[in-house]
Amino acid sequence: xxxxxxxxLLAFQREGTLQKTAVKLGIDISTVSRRLRSLETxxxxxxxxxxxxxxxxxxxxxxAARTAEAMEAExxxxxxxxxxxxxxxxGVLRIALLDLVVFFHADLINAFxxxxxxxxLELVSGTTRMHSLTRREADVAIRIAKQPDETLVGMxxxxxxxxxxxxxxxxxxxxxxxGELPWIGWDAxxxxxxxxxxxxxxxxxxxxxxRVNSPIAQFLMTEAGxxxxxxxxxxxxxxxxLVKISDVLSGFDTDLxxxxxxDLRRNARVQAFFDHFYQGLAPFR
Amino acid sequence: xxxxxxxxLLAFQREGTLQKTAVKLGIDISTVSRRLRSLETxxxxxxxxxxxxxxxxxxxxxxAARTAEAMEAExxxxxxxxxxxxxxxxGVLRIALLDLVVFFHADLINAFxxxxxxxxLELVSGTTRMHSLTRREADVAIRIAKQPDETLVGMxxxxxxxxxxxxxxxxxxxxxxxGELPWIGWDAxxxxxxxxxxxxxxxxxxxxxxRVNSPIAQFLMTEAGxxxxxxxxxxxxxxxxLVKISDVLSGFDTDLxxxxxxDLRRNARVQAFFDHFYQGLAPFR
DNA sequence: CATTCAGTTTGCATCTGTGCAAATGTAGCT
DNA sequence: AGCTACATTTGCACAGATGCAAACTGAATG
Numbered sequence: 001x002x003x004x005x006x007x008x009l010l011a012f013q014r015e016g017t018l019q020k021t022a023v024k025l026g027i028d029i030s031t032v033s034r035r036l037r038s039l040e041t042x043x044x045x046x047x048x049x050x051x052x053x054x055x056x057x058x059x060x061x062x063x064a065a066r067t068a069e070a071m072e073a074e075x076x077x078x079x080x081x082x083x084x085x086x087x088x089x090x091g092v093l094r095i096a097l098l099d100l101v102v103f104f105h106a107d108l109i110n111a112f113x114x115x116x117x118x119x120x121l122e123l124v125s126g127t128t129r130m131h132s133l134t135r136r137e138a139d140v141a142i143r144i145a146k147q148p149d150e151t152l153v154g155m156x157x158x159x160x161x162x163x164x165x166x167x168x169x170x171x172x173x174x175x176x177x178x179g180e181l182p183w184i185g186w187d188a189x190x191x192x193x194x195x196x197x198x199x200x201x202x203x204x205x206x207x208x209x210x211r212v213n214s215p216i217a218q219f220l221m222t223e224a225g226x227x228x229x230x231x232x233x234x235x236x237x238x239x240x241x242l243v244k245i246s247d248v249l250s251g252f253d254t255d256l257x258x259x260x261x262x263d264l265r266r267n268a269r270v271q272a273f274f275d276h277f278y279q280g281l282a283p284f285r
Numbered sequence: 286x287x288x289x290x291x292x293x294l295l296a297f298q299r300e301g302t303l304q305k306t307a308v309k310l311g312i313d314i315s316t317v318s319r320r321l322r323s324l325e326t327x328x329x330x331x332x333x334x335x336x337x338x339x340x341x342x343x344x345x346x347x348x349a350a351r352t353a354e355a356m357e358a359e360x361x362x363x364x365x366x367x368x369x370x371x372x373x374x375x376g377v378l379r380i381a382l383l384d385l386v387v388f389f390h391a392d393l394i395n396a397f398x399x400x401x402x403x404x405x406l407e408l409v410s411g412t413t414r415m416h417s418l419t420r421r422e423a424d425v426a427i428r429i430a431k432q433p434d435e436t437l438v439g440m441x442x443x444x445x446x447x448x449x450x451x452x453x454x455x456x457x458x459x460x461x462x463x464g465e466l467p468w469i470g471w472d473a474x475x476x477x478x479x480x481x482x483x484x485x486x487x488x489x490x491x492x493x494x495x496r497v498n499s500p501i502a503q504f505l506m507t508e509a510g511x512x513x514x515x516x517x518x519x520x521x522x523x524x525x526x527l528v529k530i531s532d533v534l535s536g537f538d539t540d541l542x543x544x545x546x547x548d549l550r551r552n553a554r555v556q557a558f559f560d561h562f563y564q565g566l567a568p569f570r
Numbered sequence: 571c572a573t574t575c576a577g578t579t580t581g582c583a584t585c586t587g588t589g590c591a592a593a594t595g596t597a598g599c600t
Numbered sequence: 601a602g603c604t605a606c607a608t609t610t611g612c613a614c615a616g617a618t619g620c621a622a623a624c625t626g627a628a629t630g
Contacts, residue, residue: 001360001363002289002292003288003289003291003292003356003360004287004288004289006360007287007288017606017607017608018607018608019606019607027589028589028590029607029608029609030588030589030590030608030609030610031587031588033608033609034588035587043363044365044366045366045367045370046367050595050609052595052596052597053594053596053597053606053607053608054596054597054606054607054608055607055608059367059370059371060364060367060370060371062370062557063364063369063370063373063374063553064363064364064370066551066553066556067359067360067362067363067364069551070359070362070551071288071356071359071360074352074355074356075286075288075291075356077352077355078286078328078349078352079345079348079349079352080328080329081329081330082330082344082345084348085330085344085348085349086344086345088348089344089348266351266354266355268348268351271351272347302576302577302578303577303578304576304577304578312618312619313618313619313620314578314579314619315578315579315580315618315619316617316618318578318579319617319618320617335578335579335625337625337626337627338576338577338578338625338626338627339576339577339578339626340577340578
């Protein structure tokens with residue numbers, strides 16, 4: 001499928017005759033004719049037909065020309081100079097993410113600002129997990145979830161399973177079951193159904209010494225030796241203070257998603273961000 | 286500007302090397318190289334650069350590749366068969382218009398249904414002038430206005446000036462001024478500021494025998510000889526029962542617009558409708 | 571430091587696609 | 601009916617784009 005032939009088709013639709021099309025494109029009549037024919041063999045359908053000496057688009061040809069028109073509309077966005085393209089990579093980019101992500105990927109974020117000095121990053125972190133992208137509170141969201149919001153588009157950058165971890169000092173104690181250890185769980189305000197269900201079944205409530213409402217707090221408290229906690233393996237394994245003290249837990253798997261609105265999906269800044277992060281997160285995949 | 290070269294650029298971005306790109310496209314390495322170079326001279330900027338033996342896209346090249354990607358996304362909509370394209374021209378098309386338009390352009394509407402038998406037209410006419418396109422009460426609106434709603438897109442199909450017309454029997458009476466004739470005016474519910482202001486200045490209220498709320502009613506009543514009325518010239522001149530009894534009135538000019546939502550602007554049915562009507566209305570322009 | 575590998579560049583013969591010009595076809599006009 | 605204007609089709613010679621093969625470059629490896 002040759003896009004150049006679609007250009008010819010579009011020009012022909014506008015000009016109406018081979019002659020005018022040829023003049024417009026600065027090529028010969030015969031070439032126009034033959035390019036349209038080649039398009040037909042590519043597409044497998046008749047695009048023009050000869051009605052008493054004049055060529056007119058078939059209904060099919062008109063449809064094809066329509067999408068060519070849409071393509072042209074996109075092509076207008078071609079940066080026409082280097083300056084033009086640089087402008088696309090400047091401005092503000094608001095990113096909604098968890099502090100946990102900042103904690104583990106500060107280097108990656110930093111590398112981004114070095115690589116694209118004209119882009120001002122605004123990190124909207126905090127404990128509320130759901131920053132509404134649809135309300136434009138951020139351009140991009142980095143979310144940890146099993147399934148992202150359907151109205152958003154993006155990619156799965158990291159996959160992680162979960163297990164119970166604890167500081168070495170705790171792990172080295174002797175204990176008959178995990179229920180004997182001190183634990184760190186979720187605050188009631190956090191809607192963590194899977195975790196809550198598991199904890200209820202395996203851990204006596206009195207053993208849950210801390211209830212926190214953010215993943216980063218869970219992680220830091222666990223590293224500080226406050227108790228055992230269910231943590232994502234990809235991250236926990238990178239800490240030399242933590243030890244895995246259970247098998248992999250099933251049903252906990254989540255993914256790290258890079259997400260944006262449909263409208264922004266072709267935005268240069270957003271794409272630069274996605275490319276940078278998707279590549280940078282490869283070691284975690 | 287050759288779109289085919291953009292295709293090559295896009296493929297190169299995805300494959301990463303000339304070699305792989307060449308295989309993917311089924312052409313030779315050297316051709317890939319030269320096509321990219323030709324793109325550079327077309328665009329006037331460097332698209333790839335040689336960093337220690339490997340070719341990588343420049344920042345500018347990445348931007349260009351992005352729009353190529355957007356073009357590709359559009360190209361996916363290319364109907365791949367005649368059946369495919371026919372499907373695009375079937376279904377329902379709701380049109381909001383004035384009865385006046387139906388009255389004068391019934392032939393044109395009819396010709397449309399003959400030409401596109403698979404499109405079921407739904408005409409939403411009536412006296413309320415503003416059918417909300419943004420609420421999807423209709424796909425297309427044919428509106429008579431000076432300026433269309435800014436959120437809508439479309440084209441100006443007919444331009445008309447206005448003058449006072451009356452049935453020949455009335456026009457043939459002897460009268461000193463237009464104020465002596467019986468008149469047809471707008472109902473109070475119709476927001477016709479320009480007309481109301483003119484009438485107030487030139488016509489005694491008691492002479493306004495009829496007040497109607499739709500343009501078609503104005504037209505038909507005038508043709509029936511009920512009184513004088515301000516009518517659009519393009520239409521009034523086509524009636525052999527009506528005579529122009531004033532100069533052209535200034536400040537009354539309006540246009541007939543074909544309008545749709547931005548989202549639907551590339552829809553096949555809508556475009557077919559626009560093309561058909563814009564051409565069919567040429568004699569009125 | 572030589573060797574290999576993966577990639578890009580360049581020179582040259584070839585072939586495809588292009589432009590030109592003549593032929594052909596259709597509608598409209600006198 | 602013949603003429604004109606405008607349009608498409610076709611045959612042929614040629615230029616430019618293509619593929620091939622060889623030369624070239626840099627990085628990694630032992």
